[in-house]
Amino acid sequence: MRSPSYIAKLDDLLYGGLIKPSSILIAGSCGTGKTNLCMQSLFNAARKGEKCAYVSLLSESNEKIVRAMSSFSFYDEKLVGDKLKIFSISSDVVAKGDFAIFEYINENILKDKPSRVVIDTMNVLEDIESTFDERPFHKSELRAFIQNLFQEFDDNNILLIATGEIPAANINSSQWSYIFDTVITLGTTDDGKSNYRFLEIIKERGSDFTSGKHKFSITKDGITF
Secondary structure, three states: OEEEEOOOOHHOOOOOOOOOOOOEEEOOOOOOHHHHHHHHHHHHHHHHHOOOEEEEOOOOOHHHHHHHHHOOOOHHHHHEEEOOEEEOOOOHHHHHOOOHHHHHHHOHHHHHHOOOEEEEEEHHHHHHEEOOOEEEEOOOHHHHHHHHHHHHHHOOOOOOEEEEOOOOHHHHHHOOOHOOOEEEEEEEEOOOEEEEEEEEEEEOOOOOOOOOOEEEEEEEOEEEE
């Protein structure tokens, strides 16, 4: 089934919205608008009655996360803690390894049965160093761990959206682009007259989409095309 992104025009580019359940990667360099896009989707979905969750892997405080979004018109304080719950997985949990992360997500996020979850940012998982049995975590195991994690979200019929610190120019060579069902990149480019922000859909497994670079701006209303 399709689930709207709740971002004007993006659903048109996706021919009706995002496939649910599935995993969506929002990739781009620092400052390209990845978190803004994800939060805009979450707040608008929560306003429509969906149960949503935002998960930071950057050990940020809830206050800092909320403060960064409070200047946008889509922000609604009444939704936070009710329809939209915010979680921050500490560096201590990540340091304990793959099972600790898996356990935290199951016990704190999946138990609430949200319909939409954002994980920001997936790159932190590249820093996992140990497994549940306290042996070194080999980088070759990362893909299997991520796929098992994604399967948990699929089994619970959750739309999973994750950010990735991956420049648009590097997305085709990134291991993350092969793992996710849908890949959307954000970036900046020069059309000969001025620099502009763009969004490009790289793939959406099992569906067609409108290709090309689509100009957008970040305003007080969030991402606008």
